Amino acid sequence: xxxxxxxxxxxxxxxxxxxxxxxxxxxxxxxxxxxxxxxxxxxxxxxxxxxxxxxxxxxxxxxxxxxxxxxxxxxxxxxxxxxxxxxxxxxxxxxxxxxxxxxxxxxxxxxxxxxxxxxxxxxxxxxxxxxxxxxxxxxxxxxxxxxxxxxxxxxxxxxxxxxxxxxxxxxxxxxxxxxxxxxxxxxxxxxxxxxxxxxxxxxxxxxxxxxxxxxxxxxxxxxxxxxxxxxxxxxxxxxxxxxxxxxxxxxxxxxx
Amino acid sequence: xxxxxxxxxxxxxxxxxxxxxxxxxxxxxxxxxxxxxxxxxxxxxxxxxxxxxxxxxxxxxxxxxxxxxxxxxxxxxxxxxxxxxxxxxxxxxxxxxxxxxxxxxxxxxxxxxxxxxxxxxxxxxxxxxxxxxxxxxxxxxxxxxxxxxxxxxxxxxxxxxxxxxxxxxxxxxxxxxxxxxxxxxxxxxxxxxxxxxxxxxxxxxxxxxxxxxxxxxxxxxxxxxxxxxxxxxxxxxxxxxxxxxxxxxxxxxxxx
Numbered sequence: 001x002x003x004x005x006x007x008x009x010x011x012x013x014x015x016x017x018x019x020x021x022x023x024x025x026x027x028x029x030x031x032x033x034x035x036x037x038x039x040x041x042x043x044x045x046x047x048x049x050x051x052x053x054x055x056x057x058x059x060x061x062x063x064x065x066x067x068x069x070x071x072x073x074x075x076x077x078x079x080x081x082x083x084x085x086x087x088x089x090x091x092x093x094x095x096x097x098x099x100x101x102x103x104x105x106x107x108x109x110x111x112x113x114x115x116x117x118x119x120x121x122x123x124x125x126x127x128x129x130x131x132x133x134x135x136x137x138x139x140x141x142x143x144x145x146x147x148x149x150x151x152x153x154x155x156x157x158x159x160x161x162x163x164x165x166x167x168x169x170x171x172x173x174x175x176x177x178x179x180x181x182x183x184x185x186x187x188x189x190x191x192x193x194x195x196x197x198x199x200x201x202x203x204x205x206x207x208x209x210x211x212x213x214x215x216x217x218x219x220x221x222x223x224x225x226x227x228x229x230x231x232x233x234x235x236x237x238x239x240x241x242x243x244x245x246x247x248x249x250x251x252x253x254x255x256x
Numbered sequence: 257x258x259x260x261x262x263x264x265x266x267x268x269x270x271x272x273x274x275x276x277x278x279x280x281x282x283x284x285x286x287x288x289x290x291x292x293x294x295x296x297x298x299x300x301x302x303x304x305x306x307x308x309x310x311x312x313x314x315x316x317x318x319x320x321x322x323x324x325x326x327x328x329x330x331x332x333x334x335x336x337x338x339x340x341x342x343x344x345x346x347x348x349x350x351x352x353x354x355x356x357x358x359x360x361x362x363x364x365x366x367x368x369x370x371x372x373x374x375x376x377x378x379x380x381x382x383x384x385x386x387x388x389x390x391x392x393x394x395x396x397x398x399x400x401x402x403x404x405x406x407x408x409x410x411x412x413x414x415x416x417x418x419x420x421x422x423x424x425x426x427x428x429x430x431x432x433x434x435x436x437x438x439x440x441x442x443x444x445x446x447x448x449x450x451x452x453x454x455x456x457x458x459x460x461x462x463x464x465x466x467x468x469x470x471x472x473x474x475x476x477x478x479x480x481x482x483x484x485x486x487x488x489x490x491x492x493x494x495x496x497x498x499x500x501x502x503x504x505x506x507x508x509x510x511x512x
Binding site (some may be wrong): 011014015016017018019020021022023026027030031032033034039040041042043044045046047048052074075076077078079107112115116117118120121135136152154155173175184185186187188189191192195196202203204205206207208209214219221 | 267270271272273274275276277278279282283286287288289290295296297298299300301302303304308330331332333334335363368371372373374376377391392408410411429431433440441442443444445447448451452458459460461462463464465470475477
């Protein structure tokens with residue numbers, strides 16, 4: 001039996017919702033989860049608002065094996081993620097002594113003042129475990145099944161790299177991508193029949209619109225190569241059937 | 257008094273959650289909403305799953321003035337958005353006669369078969385109003401405060417262009433961006449004091465990490481130029497104060 005492990009992501013930050021910053025972390029986490037066999041089931045983006053963050057975290061951690069958050073763990077007044085996560089778990093937010101010592105030593109080495117703002121980065125909910133930050137020292141943290149990480153992509157990616165070995169991976173979803181020169185309007189009916197005949201696969205079709213013509217990428221997903229190959233063969237045959245029908249009909253349009 | 261109008265977005269599609277497709281619509285909607293003075297408050301990404309779509313739509317439409325969805329309105333079996341939205345509103349999903357006629361004529365003109373798959377694109381919940389699609393004809397639709405649009409970016413952008421004139425805009429949020437050569441650890445404490453003294457503004461700081469050094473973009477937002485300018489002057493003075501203090505301390509690090 002395939003092991004199903006699910007995850008959700010929470011992106012925190014006014015700057016994403018205003019359009020000022022374009023998110024780069026969702027696509028990265030999606031790629032990483034797929035690579036290790038964890039199903040990313042939902043993503044939410046919320047503002048720098050305690051109630052919004054806590055509400056989303058509580059909804060997501062109840063419904064999924066893992067939750068990953070990005071953003072709002074820096075040193076400034078709008079970085080309220082640690083407090084909001086503490087509120088979500090109903091525990092106090094306080095300095096983590098090892099993280100405090102790490103940051104204190106880091107700034108001492110650089111002869112930089114360990115300001116109140118910098119000390120803020122050692123705060124995390126009671127019971128949380130730090131997540132190492134090899135890029136810029138200030139840690140993320142894990143509490144329960146929630147992994148709280150930085151929004152700066154370089155730091156987020158490094159933290160996810162540290163977290164991955166601790167996760168229980170599922171059976172990887174394998175996929176087969178088939179380029180189809182026809183639009184979804186041509187393939188929709190026969191493709192639905194193939195999907196129905198192969199319920200152990202998930203067949204998706206992704207339209208592309210280039211040069212005023214639609215084409216499609218058909219993706220067959222499943223947790224064993226055999227089931228994918230069987231459905232894939234039928235998809236190839238379907239494309240060939242459409243080609244023949246169009247040649248007969250002298251209708252070479254690739255419109256949807 | 258500033259008029260506050262809020263919006264939420266729902267991105268629908270397995271391909272975004274698997275990482276196969278990188279979303280381009282969130283950033284576009286965020287930019288457009290900011291430009292017209294509507295506050296985008298939340299985004300969710302869910303799978304091609306009726307319960308997930310209907311649950312998210314019902315949560316979002318209850319909490320915001322407008323909801324915008326992208327994805328899942330094409331002709332194939334995995335395009336289940338219209339049915340899921342109908343389920344969310346508790347109404348039947350049926351062919352919209354004007355949209356059916358439009359598509360039928362479109363394919364007749366091109367001598368293309370009006371397949372069952374293509375006819376699917378004329379389906380929408382009872383009570384929905386079509387949203388024109390100038391790119392590829394198949395319409396989106398509006399039901400209540402929910403606007404259902406295509407996931408292909410060119411089509412989504414065209415549909416949003418058609419929807420915008422129908423929306424009630426709020427008082428625009430104006431913003432002032434100030435480049436700051438120092439990291440958040442340097443500015444955190446004084447910036448929090450400026451935010452506290454200017455509660456009618458929202459001051460954000462966005463760290464950048466380039467060449468192993470942090471710098472910051474400080475953004476002052478507000479709904480009148482006067483309040484932004486007053487806070488902005490204090491931010492500029494703060495940066496100058498840090499510069500002087502660092503010159504004295506001979507500490508030129510820009511680390512966080």
